[in-house]
Amino acid sequence: MGRRSDQAGTFELLAKLPQQVVTLARLEYENAKREIAQKAKRGGIGALAIVVALFFLFWAIAAFVAAAIAGIATVWPVWLSALVVGVGLVLLAAAAIFAGIALIKRGIPVPEDAIGRVEEDLGAMSEVRFNASAAPQAPQTDRAPRAPSMPKPGEEGNWR
Known part of the structure; x- marks a missing residue:
C-alpha cells in the first residue's frame, strides 16, 4: 500500500x-x-501612582503630626507629646517597609505563561525516545548504564 502524496514520510x-x-x-x-x-x-x-500618592501623603502626615503633638501637648509637655508621636511614626514606617518588601518580592515579573508552555513542549519532546532494542548491546558492567545512541546510517532503529 503506497503512501498518499499529501502525507509526509518519517x-x-x-x-x-x-x-x-x-x-x-x-x-x-x-x-x-x-x-x-x-x-x-x-x-x-503602579510605581508612578505610588510616588504621586507619597507626595501628598508626606504633606498630610506633616499636618497630622503637628495636630497630634498639639493635641497631646494639652495633657503632657510638648517634648513628651512629640516623642510619643515620633515613636509611633517610626513603628508605622517599619510596618510599611516590611509590607513593601513583601509586595516587591511577590511582584517580580516572571513570564509564567511562556514558562508553562516551554515546560509542556519539553515534556512532549521527552516522550520521544529512541528505542535501541533493535540493535544488540554489549553486556552491561558495574558502570552506569549507557544511554541509547542514535542509529548510524544503514543501522536499524526506530523512534517511538
Missing part, C-alpha cells in the same frame, strides 16, 4: 523537526519578552 518529518524546534523556541522567547514587557509596564504605572 524522514521528511524528521528533517523538518530541528527547524520546527528552533521556530518554537524563537516564538516562545518572543512571547516571554512580550509578557515581561506588559508586566513591567503595569508595574511602572
Whole structure:
C-alpha cells in the first residue's frame, strides 16, 4: 500500500523537526519578552501612582503630626507629646517597609505563561525516545548504564 502524496514520510518529518524546534523556541522567547514587557509596564504605572500618592501623603502626615503633638501637648509637655508621636511614626514606617518588601518580592515579573508552555513542549519532546532494542548491546558492567545512541546510517532503529 503506497503512501498518499499529501502525507509526509518519517524522514521528511524528521528533517523538518530541528527547524520546527528552533521556530518554537524563537516564538516562545518572543512571547516571554512580550509578557515581561506588559508586566513591567503595569508595574511602572503602579510605581508612578505610588510616588504621586507619597507626595501628598508626606504633606498630610506633616499636618497630622503637628495636630497630634498639639493635641497631646494639652495633657503632657510638648517634648513628651512629640516623642510619643515620633515613636509611633517610626513603628508605622517599619510596618510599611516590611509590607513593601513583601509586595516587591511577590511582584517580580516572571513570564509564567511562556514558562508553562516551554515546560509542556519539553515534556512532549521527552516522550520521544529512541528505542535501541533493535540493535544488540554489549553486556552491561558495574558502570552506569549507557544511554541509547542514535542509529548510524544503514543501522536499524526506530523512534517511538
